[in-house]
Amino acid sequence: MIFPKQRYQCIQCGKSCGQWRIWVEPGLVPTLREHPLALRLQVAGQPYLVEREGGWHHLGYDAQGRCFFLEGERRCGLHSSTGWLSKPRACRQFPFFLLETPEGTQVGLSFRCSAVQQNVGVDWEQHRSDLEQLVGTGSYRRVGFEAAAWGRSRLEWDDYLDWETSWREQLLLGRPLREIFFLHLVAHLGLQLAEPDFARLVRNWSVSALALLQTSLTLAEPGSDGDSIRYFEHVLERKWLWLGENLLGRMLLLLVGEQLYWSALASGHNAFDLVEGEWLGHREDLGPVEEGLANTLLQFLVF
Ligand code: SF4
Incomplete structure (x- = not known):
């Protein structure tokens, strides 16, 4: 794992929780449907999951563009009630960009994230287990293994x-x-x-x-x-x-x-x-x- 010079720790600004369409991996859809928070949203008539062509689902948003799972101002209800792993992979991965290189997994960061913009964060060792979980369960672009144009x-x-x-x-x-x-x-x-x-x-x-x-x-x-x-x-x-x-x-x-x-x-x-x-x-x-x-x-x- 090659950690960047740039720092990061989520400051719960909520920016990445509604401005983009967040796709949910198929394996997580049934789990989300059975989540205690989802049952509550269903009763309240809030479409927390939206089905699209081909059977794909993305998270639903309210009229202000906020994910229905957000609680209070900016807290992810899924994360706070059942932990990081219960969130869709796209949410867990943001703001990381991960790449396989001949030297190891390069960790990059998106400057769309408020915390990254402000360069606030903790020691990278505190992100290691989350990043290893992402790397161990996904496949990422490989760069540098062949000459480039x-x-x-x-x-x-x-x-x-x-x-x-x-x-x-x-x-x-x-x-x-x-x-x-x-x-x-x-x-x-x-x-x-x-x-x-x-x-x-x-x-x-x-x-x-x-x-x-x-x-x-x-x-x-x-x-x-x-x-x-x-x-x-x-x-x-x-x-x-x-x-x-x-x-x-x-x-x-x-x-x-x-x-x-x-x-x-x-x-x-x-x-x-x-x-x-x-x-x-x-x-x-x-x-x-x-x-x-x-x-x-x-x-x-x-x-
Ligand atoms: S944009 Fe960054 S700081 Fe804001 S909620 Fe998303 S990950 Fe956290």
Whole structure:
């Protein structure tokens, strides 16, 4: 188990208990139906479980979008009455991202979580048994066991780890990712673009991303502060770059994420919610965008 630098301990803000559709694994459905709290909700006419096509179920929410199992302001009734294991797997797993790597299970965290955003938490040993339970009963993406697509060539895991170390060191020095990746692409991919042209390209992509996200934010230039360093370093640490079809495309998606982060911040929005929730951490449909960005940049290579 490879624990991250980032800290975490749930502060029961309730944010992850209603804003998303939470699917319930089939094996847990009968158990939930027989749960004492469920019987009470049933009598009160509250649809705590909603059946969808194919026999799948997700948790039901009230008119305010709150899970029916929430008690009081923000306490999970399932967790407090019958323990962590009685919650759906999706609830138990959030905010962890788990990946199998050649070095062991990499633990990552979602910056949608309020506790992660605030970096509050306990020693990782206190999460170990929960994480081992999740790892022992589920299967997770495997990364680094085979070379990955990198532009027009392939990249070995060990080389990637060296790059990641260097990028993280430069982030800690306060350099924006756009600057770090630009120099890297020139040196390792033969990118033949001047820095201002590369910056213009990333800005154009970011304007398109803002339109895609249907936000009215004004584009702002990337910078560096404690929170941005903590976030983007963690995105690298949790091996996010390795999860797409082409590492180059993912690097470019991340640069757009950086620009979105600063745009949200400049407009007084929660930058983590926007970038993590709607761009980097919880979207599954950006594959074509990633491919399009990579193909655009490949036109500017000399190698
Ligand atoms: S968002 Fe994080 S802190 Fe808030 S309830 Fe969910 S896990 Fe807990």
